């Protein structure tokens with residue numbers, strides 16, 4: 001059988017990736033394909049936001065990279081190590097804050113975090129761990145049993161544990177789902193601080209606003225496939241496009257003659273003329289267009305503008321029939 005031609009967008013490959021996935025597929029027992037031939041590179045030092053609806057495969061993708069889920073096929077390199085062949089070395093480079101809250105309930109914060117560091121074969125470094133706990137406002141709680149902490153505090157402990165062995169790559173799986181404003185703000189500050197220190201961060205989120213604020217690049221996953229990877233700035237530039245919609249007094253079957261040189265489209269019912277323009281351009285061409293319409297005697301009853309948002313793009317991507 002001849003395979004599909006490669007359709008991977010160029011933006012999924014970067015020159016010096018810290019993490020790279022090639023043809024990674026995961027079929028769960030029972031036959032569900034959670035990941036389908038994923039090709040993805042993560043750039044050293046970037047913040048990458050992976051967006052996708054429930055069940056898209058985000059946690060599975062993190063799972064295969066962290067060695068929690070065994071991929072059905074494909075290859076993964078993390079910080080230069082093959083996750084399948086050199087698991088310990090690859091895993092050492094990675095910190096993971098899981099989506100589900102599950103911590104050693106009876107342990108104290110301090111011993112749990114210290115233990116996590118030891119697990120990765122790192123020499124004890126109380127000063128480093130103290131810094132981590134302080135940054136997460138956990139220092140005062142260091143002797144408390146984890147089970148006595150609030151949900152938000154438990155999440156902070158998970159982050160401290162993930163950072164305990166000084167990973168180069170940090171995965172945050174839905175870090176701000178169900179957390180309060182303060183923790184969310186702390187989390188964002190922490191992510192930026194870690195990035196300054198050279199840590200690569202991959203976070204999954206349902207909050208488009210979060211991806212917009214934090215990420216250098218945004219990836220969208222749907223039904224186990226990466227459907228878009230783009231620099232945030234490029235994406236935002238594309239979002240600079242606006243539409244002017246003119247509601248015509250009389251419907252038109254075809255684009256009225258004399259308007260062919262404008263970037264215009266006619267709606268199916270013939271009642272709306274849609275003009276797309278770049279809002280960053282000094283001359284949007286609107287004045288020109290309206291003058292032309294009046295010359296041609298084309299009347300309209302209403303005039304409105306609209307702008308597509310990241311949310312619109314996201315919704316249209318994940319709803320598009322496959």
Ligand SMILES: Nc1ncnc2c1ncn2[C@@H]1O[C@H](COP(=O)(O)OP(=O)(O)OP(=O)(O)O)[C@@H](O)[C@H]1O
Pocket residue numbers: 028029030032033034052053054055056057058059060061099
């Ligand atoms: N252990 C498992 N066995 C079988 N199917 C699984 C298993 N884990 C996940 N799945 C299925 O794989 C698909 C992807 O799940 P995954 O948890 O990766 O999605 P997600 O994008 O993280 O979703 P969410 O936003 O809800 O966290 C889903 O259909 C899910 O039901």
Ligand SMILES: [Mg+2]
Pocket residue numbers: 058059060099173
């Ligand atoms: Mg998930």
